[in-house]
Amino acid sequence: MVRVGPVSVIDDAHLIAFVEKLAEAGDTEVTEAACAQIRQTIEAGAAPPGLRRLAEEIADSVGDAPPRPHPPVGDGGSLVAAVAATNLVVLEGFATEAVGTVVTDLLADGFRIVVTATDLGELGALRAALPAEAGHRCLDALPALSPAEQRELRRLLATATESRHSRRDQRLPSPERLPGLAEVDELCRRAQLGATGTTIDLLPGLLVDLAPERRSAVTDVARAADRALRALGPRTEGNWTWGLLSDLVHSRHRAAFERLVEDIAQAGAAERARTGAPVTVLGPLPADSVGLLRRYLAFLQSGGRPRTYFRSVQQRDVQPVLRQFLVDGVVPESVEQVRRVLEHVELAGRLTVIDAGCREIGVPEPRDVGELAELADALSRVGAAARAVSALRHDVLFLHPNSPITVPDLTVAERIIADIIDYAEHGFPEQAAIELDRYADQLAGLVPAQFMAPEHRQAAKALRARDAAGYGVAVEALAAARREQRDEQRCAELLGVLRADAPMLAAEWEAESRSGRGGFGLVSLVAADRLLEKLPGPDVADVVILLGAAEHGVDRLLLAAVAPRLVAVVGTSARPSRAPSLLSVLYRANALVVAGEQGDRSAPGQVVRLPTAGGSRPRKGERRVRREGA
Known part of the structure; x- marks a missing residue:
């Protein structure tokens, strides 16, 4: 042993x-x-x-361990299932026709089989016993395709579809010949602009008809208005500048706005001109304080003098006002001190007027000099935006004498500004439509109609329909079609290699693929000595079947290197030798023993029937199984 x-x-x-x-x-x-x-x-x-x-x-x-149990064969199991689940199988009492049935069933299940024997007559007899369909899958040697190529071909045949078959004669455009998705999306967007149902729809046509110089001037006005509107900041609830601008566009508060701007400018100039010691107000001022201070300042500047006794009329009148102020901590008396008080009173009066103006036009009142400067800047920007919108309104209104376009509010103005700039930078809707049609014509002309794929036609149709989403779907489908075509071409290439070596096998596999039966099995009939002289590489076969196993010695067990499964066939007239042989080793190795109709049922071991669908007699391809060592 x-x-x-x-x-x-x-x-x-x-x-x-x-x-x-x-x-x-x-x-x-x-x-x-x-x-x-x-x-x-x-x-x-x-x-x-x-x-x-x-x-x-x-x-x-x-050793002392019990024999390994064979994997169970489930309900409806057969000899094919037993071979698939077991590495070592002995077929006892199998005539040539019965072995042919086993080979046929294994082929139908997709097994790659190597049948070998020392007697070439046994191989010929088995081949003659196979049905025609199985005989077409027989090879006199191992297949020319490598194991990797076999796996790839079988996978491609198993996954073939009618859609993939149709790709063989199609000519699909390469990705670089297709317009980009982003470009098509933008062109479709532009081609559909202007559908507002208002006079704005006339704008593209009017701009197209303008002379280049005139169109450039209108574009400059729109860009200036765009900059002026952007300077106002975002249109949020707390941003009062947009509300004021809307009022000015509708000619509301315009006079009050201009007065307020002037008052703020004067107040700002006065504040900037103030110099000297700080002024402190001690109490409420009498009426006409500004007039009294101006007359007294003029009196002093003309040479008058302040007196303790015998005061002038101007000095007596202004005393109630001066007593309410301190200039650098003292009651004002000199020309400079009186001038400082007058400037302070005049600035306070202007601020009061500014507060009233702010309330009138609905803007926040400044609380200090810093906020006054901020208010002046914001009003300046609002005024610039109002003037820019007014200029745009004028230019757009007179684009064409017979096609006036009005700008009734700020929202329409923004839309017109955006459209003019957009058209200037990207072209007009008509131009986008022309470009899409040009792309569609180019796409349709890439391939003759009889070789064009449906996805190719769909892409051109989507371009003409200005359907960016549909075009994207067609482009994605074309990518899938290219993958199908690559698979189909590779399948045809591998089938060509197989056809040169085994034309009938290639034809059978192709027929199985088109019918959806699957399987894609093959059987190689090779003499044992020839097989051992040059053993195949890994994954060339799934099972090796040795005919006349009762006559072989232990050395023939090297054939187990050919495939993961070894099936030893004992003929109807052969009797296993009791001396160490291939069969005795297989029995000792706990091989699964299948007894044929004429097998030796008196041999030791428990006989088990493979499950059948509904009768006690095994069906075609099913045999009773005896587990040695049970």
């Missing part, structure tokens, strides 16, 4: 020792060549899974 390392501990060193032990049992050049290839594969870190599982099962059988 072949022995390996410790139970259930199969590292690469143990696996190599196991392979060399199997090869020693054969002692032929073919066996040595297979052993050398397998050793090289294991040392490269890609140990064949079929051999590793075989070694693990044998290691368990040598």
Whole structure:
């Protein structure tokens, strides 16, 4: 009996020792060549899974652990399900026709099968026993496609759709030939401007008809108005400047506004001109204080003198006023002190007038000199904006004598300003529509009509309909169509490679793809010696079926390196040898044994039937299963 390392501990060193032990049992050049290839594969870190599982099962059988249970086969299970769930299977008492049924069922389930035998006559008999459809999937050697190419081709065939098939003859435009989404979105937006139902709709046409110089002048006026409006800040609830501007646009409070601006300017000038010691007010002032102070200042400036006795009329009249002030802490007497008092009284009077003006036009009253300067600046900006809107109103009104455009309020003015600037920077709606039509014509002319994809037509249609969203959907669909076309072209390319090597297999796979049956299995019929001389790489096959297994020695177990699953077939007339052989090792390795109709039912082991749909007799492709070691 072949022995390996410790139970259930199969590292690469143990696996190599196991392979060399199997090869020693054969002692032929073919066996040595297979052993050398397998050793090289294991040392490269890609140990064949079929051999590793075989070694693990044998290691368990040598130790004290019970045999590993086979994965259960669920309701409705079959021999195909048993093979899919088990690495080692023995088919006992299977005639050639029964093996052909097994191969046919595995092919229908998509298995890549390698059938091998020492007697080439057995391979020929099996091929003759296969139905025509399965026979078309037979190869006399391993497929020319690499494992990666096989996986890719099978995936592409399994995911094929009628839509993808239709891409084969289509000519799809490259992404760089399509107008950009952002540009189309802007052009569609511009092409739909002006639908307000008012006289503003006339503006684009009027601007287009203007001479370049005149249109440039109107644009300059609009830009100036835009700057003036932006200078007012955002239109928020607490920003009173916009409300005042709206009143001025409607010619409300204009006279009061101008008076207020003048009063603030004078008050500001007076404040800036004030120099000298500070003035303190001690109490309420008499009536006509300003007149009394002016007359007394004129008296002093003309040479008059303040007296303690025999005071002049001007001095006697002004005394009640002067007693209410202190200039630098003293009662004013000199010319400079009286002038300071007069300036203070005049400024107070102007501030009173300013407060009244603010209340009249609805603006906040200044509380100090700093707020007065801020108010002056805000009113200056409001006045500039009002003048700019007035200039715009005048220019727009007379764009054309027969097509007047009125500016009734500030909202319309803002809309007109934005439109004029927008048209100046990006063109007119008519120009955007012309550009979209030009793009649509270019797009439609990229491909002859008979080769055009539906998504291509939809993109051109969306451009003509000024439908930016529809164009975006069409562009996204074209990207998906390109992916489908790449898949279809790659599928055709791989099918071409397969067709050159196996035309009938390629035709069957293509038919399965179009019908949706799936599967995409294949079977390679290769002599055992030829297979061992040059073992295939990993993932070339899913299962290897060895015919005439009762006649093979232990060395033929190296065939487990071909695929993850090994199926050994014992014919109806063969009887397993009791000496160490391939079958005895498989029995010891807890292989799943399936008894055919003419199998040896007297052999030790528990016989289990694979589940059937509704009868005690197995259906086609189903066999009774005996688990050795039970």
